[in-house]
Amino acid sequence: MKPRPAPPPGFEEQRHPALLRLAHWAMALAVLTLIFSGWRIYDSSPIFPFRIPEAITLGGGIQAQLAWHNDPGVATAIAWHFAAMWLLAGAYLTFLLYGVFSGHFRRDFLPLTPRSFLADFVAALRFRLGHKLGEYNAVQKLFYWGVIGLVALMLTSGIAIWKPVQTAPLVSLFGGFQGARLVHFLGMSGLFAFLLVHVALVLLVPRTLQSMILGRARMRIHSASGAKE
Amino acid sequence: MPIALPRRALSRTASIASLSLLTGCDFSDHGRVQAALARVSAWNDRVQAALFNPHKLxxxxxxxxxxxxxxxxxxxxxxxxxxxxxxxxxxxxxxxxxxxxxxxxxxxxxxxxxxxxxxxxxxxxxxxxxxxxxxxxxxxxxxxxxxxxxxxxxxxxxxxxxxxxxxxxxxxxxxxxxxxxxxxxxxxxxxxxxxxxxxxxxxxxxxxxxxxxxxxxxxxxxxxxxxxxxxxxxx
The missing domain is CATH 3.90.420.10 (Oxidoreductase, molybdopterin-binding domain)
Structure with missing residues (x-):
């Protein structure tokens, strides 16, 4: 495990190496493309009694697509979906390998215990949870493990739907073809909820966006929670 | 740490997001985008042919x-x-x-x-x-x-x-x-x-x-x- 370079005294710091930033933004682009095109695909045969407004889905303008393809953009949405899946698979694999071999997962997402989660969760509900740049609290840690698991679930359930004959045992694991569709939709909902919270928290601490773009962000330590070390 | 909601950043992000969604609709209709998607689709054909097991029922x-x-x-x-x-x-x-x-x-x-x-x-x-x-x-x-x-x-x-x-x-x-x-x-x-x-x-x-x-x-x-x-x- 590589030691984390120490920030100057009086500062807290977050560093994101180039490979991690690249994987992060590639995953972000892929997930957004997959979600918005997935909504258009969902609309062609909804599994719940609702449709997603076409204006917020990816697949082209309905009229333009009808004129072009005689198809309301489902073909284009599928093309987006099956292009972005490669980007997600590649970026996710890069992220996993990086996370394991650089020590990023062990250093930043562990340890995580039910007790620490409960303590931080209660503190967060009372708006008493501090934020220290470059350090994750137990709620964040669980969130990141959760989203890592969710992407794995989306990739596997997606493969099951894409290749239900070639991967028949995987399909039965999801409770059949319809089960895999359901898991894929629910997984998307979880991923979308994560994105909303993730982006909201970034807006609360905009320096984290700076470090994810430029690789490094520093803040002067100015609170009791930040000065624990 | 006190938390202040940066409202300007929030609304700016929201408007950028909605703008990109609106243009996203038209984005798919460009010939070049369609051609690029068709190339990926052709590549997916080759991947699928390789994945296809002729003996698997x-x-x-x-x-x-x-x-x-x-x-x-x-x-x-x-x-x-x-x-x-x-x-x-x-x-x-x-x-x-x-x-x-x-x-x-x-x-x-x-x-x-x-x-x-x-x-x-x-x-x-x-x-x-x-x-x-x-x-x-x-x-x-x-x-x-x-x-x-x-x-x-x-x-x-x-x-x-x-x-x-x-x-x-x-x-x-x-x-x-x-x-x-x-x-x-x-x-x-x-x-x-x-x-x-x-x-x-x-x-x-x-x-x-x-x-x-x-x-x-x-x-x-x-x-x-x-x-x-x-x-x-x-x-």
Whole structure:
């Protein structure tokens, strides 16, 4: 495990190496493309009694697509979906390998215990949870493990739907073809909820966006929670 | 640490997000975007051909799981479906085939037949289990002396539909010329006198009202493939 370079005294710091930033933004682009095109695909045969407004889905303008393809953009949405899946698979694999071999997962997402989660969760509900740049609290840690698991679930359930004959045992694991569709939709909902919270928290601490773009962000330590070390 | 909501940043991000969504609609309609997506789709064809296991059978189900009132699906209504008459129907053969003699319905029905209860998976996402019976396409292709080393088999249909598939998929043991649905002679709206039933591909790769079968080394076009769907569409 590589030691984390120490920030100057009086500062807290977050560093994101180039490979991690690249994987992060590639995953972000892929997930957004997959979600918005997935909504258009969902609309062609909804599994719940609702449709997603076409204006917020990816697949082209309905009229333009009808004129072009005689198809309301489902073909284009599928093309987006099956292009972005490669980007997600590649970026996710890069992220996993990086996370394991650089020590990023062990250093930043562990340890995580039910007790620490409960303590931080209660503190967060009372708006008493501090934020220290470059350090994750137990709620964040669980969130990141959760989203890592969710992407794995989306990739596997997606493969099951894409290749239900070639991967028949995987399909039965999801409770059949319809089960895999359901898991894929629910997984998307979880991923979308994560994105909303993730982006909201970034807006609360905009320096984290700076470090994810430029690789490094520093803040002067100015609170009791930040000065624990 | 005190938390102050940076409202300006929030609204700016929100407006950028909505702007990109709005333009995202038109973005897909650009010729260059469509061309790039088509290139990825062609690459996906090659990946799928490599993933396809010619010996792997599609799951089969108990006969009672087969839907009796199978979903009708076409871009026209069932009353507009072609009505082919057995008296003057002839299946035409073309391309890399030794014996191109046309076939009558009676001759087709005399071929060895088998049944399958498999899942039809539509590209839209719905799926339905049905029972189809007919002749393995492999048996027919061997009977007519088709060049089985050729790369593709193509189909032309009475409703203006056209499709094609790779030879490996055409020779798969579950790829059949289906003359019957749920034990009954294939009703008109489902593609009388026969449809190609291939449970290892998406529904739109199962052409109905087939009037011509041809064998070729040039990738046949497909009705929905010409409208942006992926060509191989294996499942």
């Amino acid at each position: 599609a799951p089969t189900f108990a006969a009672d799981r087969a839907v009796k009132d199978f979903r009708y699906n076409a871009w026209y209504g069932p009353d507009q479906a072609p009505a082919l008459d057995a008296a003057d129907y002839r299946l035409r053969l073309a391309g890399l085939i030794e014996n191109k003699q046309p076939w009558t319905v009676a001759q087709l029905h005399a071929l060895p037949q088998q049944s399958q209860v498999t899942r039809h998976v539509c590209v839209e996402g719905w799926s339905m289990i049905g029972e189809w019976s007919g002749t393995p396409l492999r048996v027919f292709l061997e009977r007519i002396g088709a060049d089985l080393t050729a790369r593709y088999v193509g189909f032309e249909c009475a409703d203006g539909y056209y499709e094609g598939m790779d030879m490996a998929s055409a020779l798969h043991p579950q790829t059949i010329m289906a003359f019957r649905l749920s034990g009954e002679i294939l009703p008109r709206k489902y593609g009388y006198p026969f449809k190609i039933r291939i449970p290892t591909k998406l529904g739109f790769k199962n052409p109905k009202f087939v009037t011509t079968i041809y064998v070729t080394n040039q990738q046949p076009r497909g009705f929905w493939t010409d409208r942006g769907y992926n060509w191989f569409s294996g499942i």
